Amino acid sequence: MAQIYDYLVVGAGPAGMAAAIEASHAGLKVLVLDQAAAAGGQIYRNVSHASATQRQVLGPDYGLGKPLLKAFMAAPCDYQPLAQVWNIEPNAQGFTVAALIDGRSVSFVASDLLIANGAMERPMAVAGWEKPGVMTAGAGQILLKASALLPKQVVLAGSGPLLLLLAHQYRAAGVTITALLDTTPRSNYWRAMPWLIAGLSMPKQLVKGVWLSLVQRIRVPYFSNVTGINIVGDAQVEAVRFMVAGKEYEVSTQLVLLHQGIIAQTQMAQTLACKQEWSDTKQCWQTQVAEAGQTSVPGVQVAGDAGAIGGAQLAQLEGRLAAMARVKQGAIHPSWAQKWVYRALSWRIRQLHWARGLVDRLYQPAPWVSSPTGATLVCRCEQISAAEISDIAKAGCAGVNQLKAFSRAGMGPCQGRQCGLNLGYLVAQAQARPMAQVEPLSARPPLSPINLGQLAQVTDG
Ligand SMILES: Cc1cc2nc3c(=O)[nH]c(=O)nc-3n(C[C@H](O)[C@H](O)[C@H](O)COP(=O)(O)OP(=O)(O)OC[C@H]3O[C@@H](n4cnc5c(N)ncnc54)[C@H](O)[C@@H]3O)c2cc1C
Structure with a gap:
């Protein structure tokens, strides 16, 4: 026992x-x-x-x-x-x-x-994100923290504080950043503006965020308001194409690190x-x-x-x-002092959540990132494209869980972690429903892949 x-x-x-x-x-x-x-x-x-x-x-x-x-x-x-x-x-x-x-x-x-x-990390389903040579910025940082592994050269793409932080850490380590493609839409800056007052309640973090953002704009080839990212290459990533203000660009690279917040x-x-x-x-x-x-x-x-x-x-x-x-x-x-600490902690937690409102609004994903289109793979495990998912959603499927049964999207080894959110966005878009009305992809054990032997022989800890 x-x-x-x-x-x-x-x-x-x-x-x-x-x-x-x-x-x-x-x-x-x-x-x-x-x-x-x-x-x-x-x-x-x-x-x-x-x-x-x-x-x-x-x-x-x-x-x-x-x-x-x-x-x-x-x-x-x-x-x-x-x-x-x-x-x-x-x-x-x-x-x-x-x-x-x-x-x-x-x-x-x-x-x-x-x-x-x-x-x-929020999955960033852009064209070509399944190719060898594409990882997330978080994965790049894990390699640096856990094993001191660094790439020689990289393209960073997406939005959010972690992307800027990694750019800064990579530069400090001598990594060549060929381009930083910032997908934060301009409209987010206006949306976040009223929340500047909330950000001011955490001045140290605010100053750090602004400084990180400005330094990258000066020190690396920085493209803002980027849309239409397309990662190209046959067996391996060879280049990234993207649009800025209607103009197409291409940069050569063998490694792309994507990030769209957490x-x-x-x-x-x-x-x-x-x-x-x-x-x-x-x-x-x-x-x-x-x-x-x-x-x-x-x-x-x-x-x-x-x-x-x-x-x-x-x-x-x-x-x-x-x-x-x-x-x-x-x-x-609890003692009187513990009750006091409890109340003080509750208050501070509410205040910090409020202060977070600035970051949340500034780094909301651009609509083109949340709702991929055409042949872009949404479910990488089962190789199902955005167009296939949209078609099923338009045909009237009830929600993401029925969509999973019809298409197998979300049934692979990642158990829908990498596609669940995008499936929801595509259903919401196809059926003109708010996301709150589209249920989340249901989760079932095992939460990570295990083999039958491990399943059959569970021992007491
Ligand atoms: C990839 C990534 C990189 C980040 N880097 C930074 C950074 O450099 N600077 C920064 O300010 N913030 C960073 N953040 C955000 C920061 O990690 C969090 O705000 C903070 O660490 C949250 O603390 P937590 O205890 O809630 O969760 P975490 O710190 O994420 O801790 C969760 C723990 O749960 C464990 N865990 C998860 N699943 C299981 C499971 N199934 N079984 C057993 N254990 C499990 C994990 O191993 C982990 O140790 C990063 C977030 C991510 C996702």
């Missing part, structure tokens, strides 16, 4: 680490599972092992994770790295969580759960039937949460980017607040 944890946290990023520190020090029996080799999450990936050169290239914000990581490693909780959670289901004691560890499937039991598995990873919460809601501001589905990350399913909380994208500082505060709320429910009574 497996031991029963009070609190199982999925993800050892800022949100998960902060929650585990708070809950374990308050006396709960806590287990943290994370698929990465070391704690830190996306932003502080490998921060404890990174070389001095890596830290210098990645900038001062990267090093900010060290104190949190140190506190997490010293906290009285169990932590299992290299544990990829592939299923969660309710049971009599709470929840059973199955994870792949060392090629074996191991199950853990906990009375309560915190899902803090972070975000993924979106919450909702699949884990979806498999537990946590209610989902469409965010017009963030242009993605997210798990509906009440105060302190409580979802519509009792015993399940969500914190950090897995809930609503907000950045590392917000994720850390949300993780801590979620754990405090869990501690409050138990027999452990």
